Amino acid sequence: MNSSEGHSTASGCPFSSGNMTLSDMSLTDPLIQARPQEFYSKLRNEDPVHYDEKLGMWLVSRYDDIVTLLRNPQTFSDKKGYEAQYASGFFEEFKQILEKEGGGFFPDVIKSDPPEHTRIRKLLDSAFSAHRVKTLEPAITRIIVGLVEQLADKAAAGKVIDGVKEFSIPLTIAVICEQLGMNQYDGDKISEWSAAITAQIGRMQNREQMVENANKICELQNFIIGQMKDREANPKEDMISDLVHAHTEDGGKLTFGEAVSLVRALIIAGNETTATAISNLLFILATQPAVAAQLYDNVEDERYLTRFIEELLRYAPPVRGLAKMTTRETELGGTKLPKGAHMLVLYGSGNDDERRFECPRSFDASRGNVGNHVAFGVGIHRCIGASLARMEIRVAAKELIKRVRNIQLAIPVDQVTYLPTVATHSIASLPITLMRR
Numbered sequence: 001m002n003s004s005e006g007h008s009t010a011s012g013c014p015f016s017s018g019n020m021t022l023s024d025m026s027l028t029d030p031l032i033q034a035r036p037q038e039f040y041s042k043l044r045n046e047d048p049v050h051y052d053e054k055l056g057m058w059l060v061s062r063y064d065d066i067v068t069l070l071r072n073p074q075t076f077s078d079k080k081g082y083e084a085q086y087a088s089g090f091f092e093e094f095k096q097i098l099e100k101e102g103g104g105f106f107p108d109v110i111k112s113d114p115p116e117h118t119r120i121r122k123l124l125d126s127a128f129s130a131h132r133v134k135t136l137e138p139a140i141t142r143i144i145v146g147l148v149e150q151l152a153d154k155a156a157a158g159k160v161i162d163g164v165k166e167f168s169i170p171l172t173i174a175v176i177c178e179q180l181g182m183n184q185y186d187g188d189k190i191s192e193w194s195a196a197i198t199a200q201i202g203r204m205q206n207r208e209q210m211v212e213n214a215n216k217i218c219e220l221q222n223f224i225i226g227q228m229k230d231r232e233a234n235p236k237e238d239m240i241s242d243l244v245h246a247h248t249e250d251g252g253k254l255t256f257g258e259a260v261s262l263v264r265a266l267i268i269a270g271n272e273t274t275a276t277a278i279s280n281l282l283f284i285l286a287t288q289p290a291v292a293a294q295l296y297d298n299v300e301d302e303r304y305l306t307r308f309i310e311e312l313l314r315y316a317p318p319v320r321g322l323a324k325m326t327t328r329e330t331e332l333g334g335t336k337l338p339k340g341a342h343m344l345v346l347y348g349s350g351n352d353d354e355r356r357f358e359c360p361r362s363f364d365a366s367r368g369n370v371g372n373h374v375a376f377g378v379g380i381h382r383c384i385g386a387s388l389a390r391m392e393i394r395v396a397a398k399e400l401i402k403r404v405r406n407i408q409l410a411i412p413v414d415q416v417t418y419l420p421t422v423a424t425h426s427i428a429s430l431p432i433t434l435m436r437r
């Protein structure tokens with residue numbers, strides 16, 4: 001399903017299972033997707049590695065099992081899990097559309113296993129050097145300050161603002177374009193392209209939506225190919241140039257198709273995830289005034305800000321579940337798994353595991369193990385954009401709280417909507433009011 005359609009409006013409290021047993025429940029249920037905490041807790045306590053019949057996947061819900069799985073990439077294959085999930089049920093047709101209209105079918109080379117993954121990740125590192133992230137900070141700060149000012153102006157005119165569509169999404173898209181050196185861009189297109197790609201792992205699209213999404217992905221690829229050709233002829237100081245010209249010490253290079261797939265991954269991977277983190281920030285500031293007050297009181301304290309961002313990512317992780325697949329018969333958390341078991345790693349549930357985090361549903365930036373969350377994953381596939389994302393969320397939190405106050409939801413909390421997908425936990429729309437400081 002496209003991200004613009006079929007949003008779930010569940011009760012503001014966590015989904016309540018009443019007398020239901022786990023076998024009656026499924027992560028495919030939009031009400032559970034929207035407010036999953038009780039479901040996660042039932043999983044962790046009753047069946048931590050649970051087979052969800054409707055989804056056809058094993059849900060891994062405990063922190064320790066998640067870490068064990070992620071540290072064993074040879075047994076739990078990222079490549080096989082991703083491929084089994086991708087364009088689920090329509091893969092061949094999807095591939096043909098891309099080959100015909102989109103310049104080719106370029107598999108996601110970062111979604112691979114060692115040794116291929118090791119080679120690709122090394123080449124990708126050049127685009128995420130500390131130098132590249134640092135050089136982006138001043139421009140990102142300018143973009144964010146501009147958007148916060150616009151938000152404050154609209155609010156001063158008494159308007160209700162959609163925090164997702166009018167703040168988080170435009171902010172993240174502007175940042176990605178800055179990062180990739182794309183001066184001329186159409187924000188709405190990038191947002192549509194991004195939703196079309198994430199729908200391929202969301203497990204909620206029908207055939208008609210797959211075709212529509214495949215056509216959008218063709219447009220995206222044709223756009224990327226144009227950008228890359230331009231950088232081949234005229235190298236610039238940006239991440240697309242870094243990738244087009246990337247090479248390892250022993251002279252290894254990316255093929256053209258690999259580079260297309262990585263630019264596509266960078267446009268998409270950092271988009272909905274970071275936008276969701278910023279929407280979650282707005283949601284928490286609007287619904288937990290004590291947290292907002294504490295952030296304001298400590299806004300110049302860099303150590304506090306670091307802790308605040310980590311707790312935000314633990315408390316409300318944007319990525320809910322990514323797929324892996326067993327390459328042999330194995331065992332996890334006491335459950336025997338056959339070869340070819342399709343796993344869904346529930347990062348969202350791991351961050352809520354009371355065995356690891358005391359009072360997990362309380363937002364507490366001072367908790368001792370604040371940095372131990374799994375919002376960016378663990379091990380060889382750990383998010384490569386983590387330092388960029390952290391910087392972006394931190395600048396957003398800081399510039400926002402310095403300039404605006406009294407952020408409030410303009411609808412009852414139980415009417416906040418979420419995107420229908422098993423891959424992320426993303427607010428679809430967030431009507432808010434606020435005041436300039």
Ligand code: HEM
Pocket residue numbers: 070078110111121265266267269270271273274277317318319322347374375376377378380381382383384385386388389
């Ligand atoms: C708050 C924002 C973000 C969150 C929560 C997030 C989360 C994640 C997670 C959970 C993984 C997968 C780890 C695994 O397989 O276990 C991942 C991988 C990845 N992320 Fe992020 N991410 C964010 C932002 C970004 C940004 C800004 C970029 C780039 C511009 C990015 C690029 C990637 C890439 C390329 C991978 C694949 C890495 C690999 O497989 O080696 N992410 N991210």
